[in-house]
Amino acid sequence: xxxxxxxxxxxxxxxxxxxxxxxxxxxxxxxxxxxxxxxxxxxxxxxxxxxxxxxxxxxxxxxxxxxxxxxxxxxxxxxxxxxxxxxxxxxxxxxxxxxxxxxxxxxxxxxxxxxxxxxxxxxxxxxxxxxxxxxxxxxxxxxxxxxxxxxxxxxxxxxxxxxxxxxxxxxxxxxxxxxxxxxxxxxxxxxxxxxxxxxxxxxxxxxxxxxxxxxxxxxxxxxxxxxxxxxxxxxxxxxxxxxxxxxxxxxxxxxxxxxxxxxxxxxxxxxxxxxxxxxxxxxxxxxxxxxxxxxxxxxxxxxxxxxxxxxxxxxxxxxxxxxxxxxxxxxxxxxxxxxxxxxxxxxxxx
Amino acid sequence: xxxxxxxxxxxxxxxxxxxxxxxxxxxxxxxxxxxxxxxxxxxxxxxxxxxxxxxxxxxxxxxxxxxxxxxxxxxxxxxxxxxxxxxxxxxxxxxxxxxxxxxxxxxxxxxxxxxxxxxxxxxxxxxxxxxxxxxxxxxxxxxxxxxxxxxxxxxxxxxxxxxxxxxxxxxxxxxxxxxxxxxxxxxxxxxxxxxxxxxxxxxxxxxxxxxxxxxxxxxxxxxxxxxxxxxxxxxxxxxxxxxxxxxxxxxxxxxxxxxxxxxxxxxxxxxxxxxxxxxxxxxxxxxxxxxxxxxxxxxxxxxxxxxxxxxxxxxxxxxxxxxxxxxxxxxxxxxxxxxxxxxxxxxxxxxxxxxxxxxxxxxxxxxxxxxxxxxxxxxxxxxxxxxxxxxxxxxxxxxxxxxxxxxxxxxxxxxxxxxxxxxxxxxxxxxxxxxxxxxxxxxxxxxxxxxxxxxxxxxxxxxxxxxxxxxxxxxxxxxxxxxxxxxxxx
Numbered sequence: 001x002x003x004x005x006x007x008x009x010x011x012x013x014x015x016x017x018x019x020x021x022x023x024x025x026x027x028x029x030x031x032x033x034x035x036x037x038x039x040x041x042x043x044x045x046x047x048x049x050x051x052x053x054x055x056x057x058x059x060x061x062x063x064x065x066x067x068x069x070x071x072x073x074x075x076x077x078x079x080x081x082x083x084x085x086x087x088x089x090x091x092x093x094x095x096x097x098x099x100x101x102x103x104x105x106x107x108x109x110x111x112x113x114x115x116x117x118x119x120x121x122x123x124x125x126x127x128x129x130x131x132x133x134x135x136x137x138x139x140x141x142x143x144x145x146x147x148x149x150x151x152x153x154x155x156x157x158x159x160x161x162x163x164x165x166x167x168x169x170x171x172x173x174x175x176x177x178x179x180x181x182x183x184x185x186x187x188x189x190x191x192x193x194x195x196x197x198x199x200x201x202x203x204x205x206x207x208x209x210x211x212x213x214x215x216x217x218x219x220x221x222x223x224x225x226x227x228x229x230x231x232x233x234x235x236x237x238x239x240x241x242x243x244x245x246x247x248x249x250x251x252x253x254x255x256x257x258x259x260x261x262x263x264x265x266x267x268x269x270x271x272x273x274x275x276x277x278x279x280x281x282x283x284x285x286x287x288x289x290x291x292x293x294x295x296x297x298x299x300x301x302x303x304x305x306x307x308x309x310x311x312x313x314x315x316x317x318x319x320x321x322x323x324x325x326x327x328x329x330x331x332x333x334x335x336x337x338x339x340x341x342x343x344x345x346x347x348x349x350x
Numbered sequence: 351x352x353x354x355x356x357x358x359x360x361x362x363x364x365x366x367x368x369x370x371x372x373x374x375x376x377x378x379x380x381x382x383x384x385x386x387x388x389x390x391x392x393x394x395x396x397x398x399x400x401x402x403x404x405x406x407x408x409x410x411x412x413x414x415x416x417x418x419x420x421x422x423x424x425x426x427x428x429x430x431x432x433x434x435x436x437x438x439x440x441x442x443x444x445x446x447x448x449x450x451x452x453x454x455x456x457x458x459x460x461x462x463x464x465x466x467x468x469x470x471x472x473x474x475x476x477x478x479x480x481x482x483x484x485x486x487x488x489x490x491x492x493x494x495x496x497x498x499x500x501x502x503x504x505x506x507x508x509x510x511x512x513x514x515x516x517x518x519x520x521x522x523x524x525x526x527x528x529x530x531x532x533x534x535x536x537x538x539x540x541x542x543x544x545x546x547x548x549x550x551x552x553x554x555x556x557x558x559x560x561x562x563x564x565x566x567x568x569x570x571x572x573x574x575x576x577x578x579x580x581x582x583x584x585x586x587x588x589x590x591x592x593x594x595x596x597x598x599x600x601x602x603x604x605x606x607x608x609x610x611x612x613x614x615x616x617x618x619x620x621x622x623x624x625x626x627x628x629x630x631x632x633x634x635x636x637x638x639x640x641x642x643x644x645x646x647x648x649x650x651x652x653x654x655x656x657x658x659x660x661x662x663x664x665x666x667x668x669x670x671x672x673x674x675x676x677x678x679x680x681x682x683x684x685x686x687x688x689x690x691x692x693x694x695x696x697x698x699x700x701x702x703x704x705x706x707x708x709x710x711x712x713x714x715x716x717x718x719x720x721x722x723x724x725x726x727x728x729x730x731x732x733x734x735x736x737x738x739x740x741x742x743x744x745x746x747x748x749x750x751x752x753x754x755x756x757x758x759x760x761x762x763x764x765x766x767x768x769x770x771x772x773x774x775x776x777x778x779x780x781x782x783x784x785x786x787x788x789x790x791x792x793x794x795x796x797x798x799x800x801x802x803x804x805x806x807x808x809x810x811x812x813x814x815x816x817x818x819x820x821x822x823x824x825x826x827x828x829x830x831x832x833x834x835x836x837x838x839x840x
Binding site for chain 1: 648668669672673678680682685686687688689690691692696699700701703705706707708709711
């Protein structure tokens with residue numbers, strides 16, 4: 001596929017969704033221009049907001065980068081949200097319980113997120129390869145467990161001094177916060193980790209024997225087995241790596257954004273990651289710009305009720321419509337592809 | 351009912367699959383349609399049966415031009431197609447399969463369907479139990495069910511696409527009897543094949559296609575050499591296997607027991623010498639595939655021993671055996687052998703055990719382009735494997751084989767290939783004997799079994815009922831054995 005056609009493929013659903021949302025706003029008698037400006041302003045208007053948007057970009061990018069690995073392996077890792085949460089819980093544990101010099105602290109927190117997310121994903125993976133539980137259901141179940149676990153910790157063992165609150169734990173000691181860039185509420189470490197993850201996933205999937213084998217596993221388990229590829233090991237590795245990146249996203253959310261553990265600390269960023277990789281067609285190079293768009297929508301939409309008295313669910317609608325447009329575009333392409341290939345294999349002479 | 355196709359054109363992109371085909375089939379004739387793979391036979395039949403709309407041209411049934419935009423329309427006009435793989439619903443009963451296709455009312459009448467099924471079965475001597483699940487039927491019986499279904503729907507033109515693939519010799523005899531009986535009743539039968547001897551046996555008139563065009567028509571009997579020349583342009587010599595000195599035993603199987611869900615192999619023993627070619631004959635699912643997969647390490651045997659060069663390998667995992675020099679190519683080239691969505695280059699990279707962790711794509715693409723040329727693969731290094739024709743997929747699979755194999759196992763090495771591709775495939779396989787590689791292959795093609803094997807094992811219901819020296823047997827003996835009979839005991 002030429003680059004131009006790839007860009008069209010990625011952008012068409014985005015444009016479609018924006019146009020649809022504009023029509024929707026006109027229908028309810030709101031000025032679309034105002035709403036869209038408010039959204040962009042809400043995401044990028046002040047340095048604090050830019051910081052939030054960038055932080056959201058890092059977690060979305062990490063989750064999506066991890067998902068690019070699992071989707072390539074043919075795994076519908078819907079449990080990614082639970083993996084983000086598991087990473088957040090593991091990072092919170094380190095942030096609360098461990099004392100170390102700041103640089104080591106940051107490393108340990110991210111490592112904890114990496115391991116926590118990885119374990120949660122491998123659980124879904126074991127359910128799949130050993131227990132024949134579809135990864136969609138296993139992942140969803142484990143997500144509920146992770147959400148409950150975070151709530152339990154917040155009102156139980158890690159409750160605030162004095163009175164327990166579902167608002168979260170006590171803030172972590174400041175030494176456990178990811179260092180920010182001056183006033184900008186974003187951590188350079190988080191940005192660096194996200195960029196590094198995207199680069200690694202890009203190279204891994206595109207340039208290595210591992211990535212190629214993973215694609216074979218994702219496309220056809222029978223053929224890949226006959227190629228001598230150990231399917232089970234590859235599937236579990238994909239889960240472990242994908243979960244690890246999602247877990248680091250969770251670590252960044254608690255140590256770089258909330259600075260405490262909140263119930264369901266994933267904030268839906270795992271699920272958003274799924275939309276991003278679907279839009280990106282599992283290609284790592286498209287994740288960064290798409291994650292930025294989604295970060296703007298996610299952060300900016302929260303400003304709508306404050307500025308325009310519009311419901312913040314507009315952001316949700318925009319995202320949902322986007323999903324439908326992505327699926328529509330995907331289905332349309334598949335149809336075109338089948339038509340183009342309508343010639344029976346016997347007759348195709350290349 | 352007479353059928354006329356006039357100037358049919360169908361293009362797929364730049365490929366002219368059908369380029370001005372005209373053809374007349376008289377009522378009550380058995381009309382053969384011959385041509386090598388890619389000649390355009392299947393496209394033409396799919397147009398006739400409503401799967402494709404032609405770009406141009408007319409289909410005329412008894413002086414009336416018909417247009418079918420779907421198989422449903424076509425059968426309403428009386429044109430029924432029997433596909434190579436019968437289109438049946440495996441988990442449903444025979445009678446329900448029949449009812450599913452019935453047009454019209456929402457209410458279904460099982461009792462009447464059973465009655466009609468019984469009548470038709472009796473008429474053609476089929477043995478179809480209305481309540482048994484189609485899953486438990488053989489390919490031949492599924493085909494019989496399809497024929498009954500098409501007749502029940504009112505087919506007056508019957509198109510059969512390579513109908514003898516995967517059915518037993520007695521079932522083939524029964525099929526041909528049925529087709530003759532139908533033709534005698536005035537049905538037009540179009541028999542699509544690239545098997546000359548079947549067309550010679552069955553058909554009264556033959557049309558030969560090549561590269562999307564009709565090359566000519568012939569009244570049967572016509573000498574085979576003449577038909578071959580029409581199909582390929584010049585007479586193709588069928589190559590005989592060059593005899594080769596056999597070496598030491600490579601594979602030694604003793605008292606092998608394997609249990610699969612529907613099939614058991616018990617106490618099978620076999621010795622294969624270096625450079626030897628062993629053919630496995632038998633109905634599909636009689637144990638050939640089970641044996642190959644067990645030796646390849648894909649199924650664990652429950653007893654017995656398998657030795658490779660004197661080393662015990664029974665129960666070893668597939669990957670270990672692959673590295674030890676045992677490779678297995680399955681029948682489903684695109685389903686089990688290749689990965690759709692990956693290019694030729696990517697396949698070759700994956701298949702090469704020496705590929706480094708970081709793939710050098712430039713070198714890999716150059717090497718792949720060379721392989722494509724060397725193996726006469728019609729396609730490019732960046733073609734996706736699903737774009738290749740069956741013959742070219744098989745060429746790629748052979749190109750992906752590791753060098754210096756001890757034992758190569760294949761299922762249906764030339765199924766669906768034209769004579770030239772088949773010859774090429776066998777040249778490659780036989781060349782490997784020179785390095786001491788032994789070959790075990792399963793096939794339903796008697797000529798292939800007789801021509802290339804040193805020995806033939808005939809499987810029946812999980813057991814080897816005969817071990818034959820290929821030079822001392824013939825098609826007839828094989829045919830009877832495959833059906834579980836010994837010659838002369840009929």
